Amino acid sequence: MELPDGLLQTYLENHCEPEPPVLQKIAHETHLKVLRPHMISGHYQGRLLSFFSKLLQPKAILEIGTFTGYATICLAEGLAENGEIDTIEVNPELEEMLKTNFSTSGFVDKINLYIGEAFNIFPLLSHKIYDIAFIDADKRNNYKYYELILDNIRPGGLILVDNILRKGKILDNKHQENDIRLLREFNDKITVDARVENLILPIRDGLMIIRKKQL
Ligand SMILES: C[S@@+](CC[C@H](N)C(=O)[O-])C[C@H]1O[C@@H](n2cnc3c(N)ncnc32)[C@H](O)[C@@H]1O
Secondary structure, eight states: OOOOTTHHHHHHHHTSOOOOHHHHHHHHHHHHHSSSGGGSOOHHHHHHHHHHHHHHOOSEEEEEOOTTSHHHHHHHTTOOTTOEEEEEEOOGGGHHHHHHHHHTTTOGGGEEEEESOHHHHHHHHTTOOEEEEEEOSOGGGHHHHHHHHGGGEEEEEEEEEEOOSGGGGGGOTTOOOHHHHHHHHHHHHHHTOTTEEEEEEOSTTOEEEEEEOOO
């Protein structure tokens, strides 16, 4: 289906839950104050993350790559009573803004922010079992993160991985840059991994949904 650029996105955003005011503010300030603001999940993908979370009513969520906290808050919207989200961000310059954003989100008591490199932080969390994980950090390490956390996902739980289509570059073999090749390998390995089932949603830059099987 070919649609004019931007038209479909606007239509989708006009036909889902409105973006909550706290997230509108975070998106606005991210675009004003932070480098590479396009990394934010945004209205439509944010509502999808919130939707998944509300369906699963998770007790525990892990996010790798917090950025300005937009997706953290979307995911927190579906947490069960006493549920928590652990979110890991390597960039210490974002810490102050994150603390402000979380404090106004209505979920501050449910969000545990860890500033540091994900491979260093995760061992502190490796005793936990998660219902949902969102991998959205340095894309070249997607598979390493997947292998690192899969044992910590409950059977039936979800791993969501963002930016796996790379604006369609993944589909065209003339693109042989290292990051694109690694993403192709990631998508291929997940698709044949008997421990999970997966789907790629072609929204935004491509979102992989991985469900851990009940073996
Ligand atoms: C695409 S942004 C995350 C967007 C956010 N999840 C959202 O949806 O709004 C990626 C973030 O991952 C962080 N990051 C990159 N490498 C990381 C690592 N090794 N450990 C933890 N965070 C990392 C970056 O600093 C950046 O803020």
